[in-house]
Amino acid sequence: MRLKVRSASSPGKIILFGEHFVVYGKPAIVSAIDLRAKVKIQPTSEPQVKLSNGSTHNPAVKAAEYILQELKINLGLIIDIESTIPPSAGLGSSASISVASAAATSLLLLDRIDLDLVREAAFVGEKLVHFNPSGIDTSIALYGGSGLYTRAESLKPINISIDRLLVIDTGKTRKTGEMVKKVREFYEENKEKFKEILEEYDEILNSVLDSFKNRNLEDIGKLMLRNQELLREIGVSCEEIEKAIKTALDAGAYGAKLTGAGGGGCVVALIDEDRLEKAVSMISEKFKVYTPRLSAEGVREEKT
Incomplete structure (x- = not known):
């Protein structure tokens, strides 16, 4: 053959x-x-x-x-x-x-x-x-x-009842392995605190699954910000990520957070479809922006 x-x-x-x-x-x-x-x-x-x-x-x-x-x-x-x-x-x-x-x-x-x-x-x-x-x-x-x-x-x-998201590239590359190691070190040094963080994440997860059913974008956005707080606490956020999140919120996003390993990479932001074009125009002055469809x-x- x-x-x-x-x-x-x-x-x-x-x-x-x-x-x-x-x-x-x-x-x-x-x-x-x-x-x-x-x-x-x-x-x-x-x-x-x-x-x-x-x-x-x-x-x-x-x-x-x-x-x-x-x-x-x-x-x-x-x-x-x-x-x-x-x-x-x-x-x-x-x-x-x-x-x-x-x-x-x-x-x-x-x-x-x-x-x-x-x-x-x-x-x-x-x-x-x-x-x-x-x-x-x-x-x-x-x-x-x-x-x-x-x-x-x-x-x-x-x-997940969301059709499209903003994906903002911070332009900072990072190695996933390094971020995973960083979290492991945080866990080893702060086991009780890490346990509390996981418990709070459980609450966020349960709430967001309900919000998906109701398609409550405002609540989903708030929960994204809460998840970001936890990621910040375990040390995987950075200045570029925080700047991208603030830029997204200033452009009208309900919420935003890092996605992936952190330490750079991309931020995801949730915004109404009818405000998407204007938000992209604002954010693209500072960052490269994608508007991918989900699922x-x-x-x-x-x-x-």
Whole structure:
């Protein structure tokens, strides 16, 4: 059988509530967004898996290599990546690239997307970047939609009743592993305080699930700000994040908070659809702004 070029794409993600706390057993609310990474895989006569620029140190490469090993196939591959997801910004870029690469490799070798195999391969790819990933990014990149994520139960679909959010890029990159380590150190040094923070997060989570049912945007915004207070307390906010939040609130947002690991990256803000255009105009004077739709489709095949 002559193998042809295959392509797949996968969505980025935002964490609306619960980043970092998910590592300590709490549920996080997460949604796929319609910023996507597209990966094209083509066979090559060279006995190596690499990007089109020659690099081999990339999650897409590791994910593809895993599938080749699992299927016991010896084949060289060239990988092309196109992505609208900003890297190192808390929007799941590395997981999306890993999932899309694994899916394209699965299509190339099996003529279908084997979700179990893709999930395993993508997790291996993401480890290259995050060392000990929670699995949240991989799950949402695979299945899309919106859900309540726990490490024990994976992704439980929920209706978050929000169509679109503002995503503000602070422009400051950071390493997820460093932020996770920082929170672990806070936990080790302040166990009683951390327990209180987790209890307060439980209250926020229960309240926001009710607010989603009622589509009460004002309450959801206030709860975002409360979640941000907790993230500030455990040391993962920074000056750039706080400035982006203030800019969003000044532009009329109901609430805003960091999304992802913190220490930089992106802020998400909730605003009425009819005020969105004006808010984007104001915020874009200081920051790069995205207005992604939520609950986007998961991994899918793309035309080559």
